[in-house]
Amino acid sequence: MSGIAEVARRAGVSKSTASRALGGTGYVSDDTRLRVEAAAAEIGYVPSTNAVSLATGKTQNIGVVMPYLNRWFFAEVLEGIQEILLERGLDLTLYDAKPASPGRARIFGDFLARSRFDGLIAVGLEPDHHELEQLVRIGRPVVSVVGSGDATSIVEIDDDYAARRATDHLIALGHRRIAFLGGQTDRHWAQVDRRRFGGYEAAMQDAGLADSVRHIESDVTLPGGYAAAVDALSDTRNRCTAVVASCDEVAIGAIIAARRLGVQVPGQLSVIGIDDHEYAEMFSLTTLRQSPREQGRVAVDMLLAQIADPDEPRTAVRMKAKLIVRSSTAAIDPRVSATVIDGGLDIPSAAGA
Amino acid sequence: MSGIAEVARRAGVSKSTASRALGGTGYVSDDTRLRVEAAAAEIGYVPSTNAVSLATGKTQNIGVVMPYLNRWFFAEVLEGIQEILLERGLDLTLYDAKPASPGRARIFGDFLARSRFDGLIAVGLEPDHHELEQLVRIGRPVVSVVGSGDATSIVEIDDDYAARRATDHLIALGHRRIAFLGGQTDRHWAQVDRRRFGGYEAAMQDAGLADSVRHIESDVTLPGGYAAAVDALSDTRNRCTAVVASCDEVAIGAIIAARRLGVQVPGQLSVIGIDDHEYAEMFSLTTLRQSPREQGRVAVDMLLAQIADPDEPRTAVRMKAKLIVRSSTAAIDPRVSATVIDGGLDIPSAAGA
Numbered sequence A, B: 001m002s003g004i005a006e007v008a009r010r011a012g013v014s015k016s017t018a019s020r021a022l023g024g025t026g027y028v029s030d031d032t033r034l035r036v037e038a039a040a041a042e043i044g045y046v047p048s049t050n051a052v053s054l055a056t057g058k059t060q061n062i063g064v065v066m067p068y069l070n071r072w073f074f075a076e077v078l079e080g081i082q083e084i085l086l087e088r089g090l091d092l093t094l095y096d097a098k099p100a101s102p103g104r105a106r107i108f109g110d111f112l113a114r115s116r117f118d119g120l121i122a123v124g125l126e127p128d129h130h131e132l133e134q135l136v137r138i139g140r141p142v143v144s145v146v147g148s149g150d151a152t153s154i155v156e157i158d159d160d161y162a163a164r165r166a167t168d169h170l171i172a173l174g175h176r177r178i179a180f181l182g183g184q185t186d187r188h189w190a191q192v193d194r195r196r197f198g199g200y201e202a203a204m205q206d207a208g209l210a211d212s213v214r215h216i217e218s219d220v221t222l223p224g225g226y227a228a229a230v231d232a233l234s235d236t237r238n239r240c241t242a243v244v245a246s247c248d249e250v251a252i253g254a255i256i257a258a259r260r261l262g263v264q265v266p267g268q269l270s271v272i273g274i275d276d277h278e279y280a281e282m283f284s285l286t287t288l289r290q291s292p293r294e295q296g297r298v299a300v301d302m303l304l305a306q307i308a309d310p311d312e313p314r315t316a317v318r319m320k321a322k323l324i325v326r327s328s329t330a331a332i333d334p335r336v337s338a339t340v341i342d343g344g345l346d347i348p349s350a351a352g353a
Helices: A003-011 A015-023 A032-041 A049-056 A072-088 A102-114 A129-137 A159-174 A191-206 A220-234 A249-262 A294-306 A334-338 B003-011 B015-023 B030-042 B047-055 B072-088 B102-114 B130-139 B161-170 B191-206 B221-236 B250-261 B291-307 B334-338
Strands: A062-065 A091-096 A117-121 A142-145 A155-159 A177-181 A242-245 A270-275 A286-289 A316-319 A323-324 B059-064 B090-096 B118-123 B140-143 B155-156 B180-181 B242-245 B268-274 B286-289 B316-319 B322-324
Touching: A003 A015, A003 A032, A015 A032, A015 B090, A032 A249, A032 B155, A032 B180, A049 B003, A049 B047, A062 A072, A062 A102, A072 A091, A072 A117, A072 A286, A072 A294, A072 B090, A072 B102, A091 A102, A091 B072, A091 B155, A102 A129, A102 B072, A102 B286, A102 B322, A117 A294, A142 A294, A155 A159, A159 A242, A159 A286, A159 A294, A159 B059, A177 A191, A177 A220, A177 A249, A177 B334, A191 B268, A242 A249, A286 A316, A294 A316, B003 B030, B003 B047, B059 B072, B072 B090, B072 B291, B118 B291, B140 B291, B155 B161, B155 B291, B161 B180, B161 B242, B161 B268, B161 B322, B180 B191, B180 B221, B180 B250, B221 B250, B242 B250, B250 B268, B291 B316
Parallel strands: A062 A091, A062 A117, A117 A142, A142 A155, A155 A316, A177 A242, A242 A270, A270 A286, B059 B090, B059 B118, B118 B140, B140 B155, B155 B316, B180 B242, B242 B268, B268 B286
Antiparallel strands: A091 B090, A286 A323, B286 B322
């Protein structure tokens, strides 16, 4: 006797329970799982997953498709997903689907159709109509992290709430000339950034500040926020006293720009972000905290529930970001708000401190 | 007639050529591959890869194991790998093996032993002796990107050269009090950081500056470089005039620290990094440029060659990083070098510009 039968005997469970415990799918108590794993380790048994896969239709593999790998939010979500999959003994197959890239067309055309996974997590994917059809056609459970509309189960933060809360914080500090920084209306304007701009706009309107609504456009990256803020802050006649950034990377870019131009943060400019990025503490950034890692973990739980029971209803989890006040925001200095600032700024050419 | 036979007929090739072309492994000319892919697309044929896998032992899947997902270098390598795999129709299964984590033990114990891949790329993994044995035991080709010793084929930059070149640049500008920033000798000191420190040390010795060798320890991250630099630069009696950082993230942290403390870069402090990180331009950072993305692409090519021909000899590709001079480095100001600096610095408590 060898293989799974021997593992089952040593662990004192049935063969099917031993299979479930090692397969990572289907319910097994933690205690049983540990016993079965220990028995498997004793005899050096490793399940032959390809054979299992053909027999049961389960690949023990979860697909993850995302448009960026090298941004904080996406890397954090991926780490959260990976963490749970490792615990459950499941593989993670990654698809990098940059917007409007040839690779993306291949992923939707070939890779997803091949369906070498039991379910799919789509992170910030924002599929177009055709892509959404392709997603549905693969006939596997799909969970989205951030914005694929109502077609799938979804985990995300309430973006409208986060941006309103950020804007209200600045209004409560006495700011009136508050700009929104980030996103480009004439290029790829992600739904998440549009929703955040919408939340800012609504908060401004509610406070009777509709006339002060201003969108400073930028790439939604740290260098993007920096470049746009250098430009906007250099216009001393028309300078805002506070900025709601579409995310922390953009906010940090704005703080670096302000320091470069000699604009005091928060003395002359308050900056607030959304994220609680790993650099936020270092820049004393006031922000609305979300946990992308937690969103990744929750997405896996939702997906495994759907794989176990395909009749599981679609669900939407919208988390509330939490205001973390650090010292990049402060009550407006009455001297700053009352007059037009005339700074005499040097626009940096390239170098230096 | 349907399936692969029909694809082969339409493309005018044999069934085995059509299989190879769609499988992404084994040699097929680009021209043939395109014809076969077009034929497959015409009839909507998608290869059933699980069946293929059992029949041929080829999973059409490449494993990638790396200790971090959320750092620039690793994300860039991963994008380079993904790019080529997408072109070749191969899946990427990702394993996140943080140093000394329980997940890492599971990856080496279970996941790699399951071998649901035709070959493995290990990125910055630095396996210990036991892990290296496990890697060898899986019996699949392995290519390393950065540092797993001589046990596998490898792609990396020549770290010794990069650090020497960086140090020599500062010496040529007249600097003598040059510190190396980054890495922690009493904690996990990565081989790559040790090699870079070694290159710095050798260049200092060659210039007769052995007495000035100084290692400012820090986490190899942007906030790590920032915190260590705030501390080191605040000691005005013992301040260096130049810093070789172990990578750009650490270098940028040091520049941000200098700005915060009112230390002029490059007037009072020259800073050089290694990477050419996406933020390097924004901080006018002089650096030694490497391309992790290119390293990822080369690693895939090497791995596919080994999969196609297991007798392919192990190879080592060591790229030379290229000096990119921006304005974070400058010739030393004789007034600064001649005297001990007495700055009267404010150490920042938390906030502001």
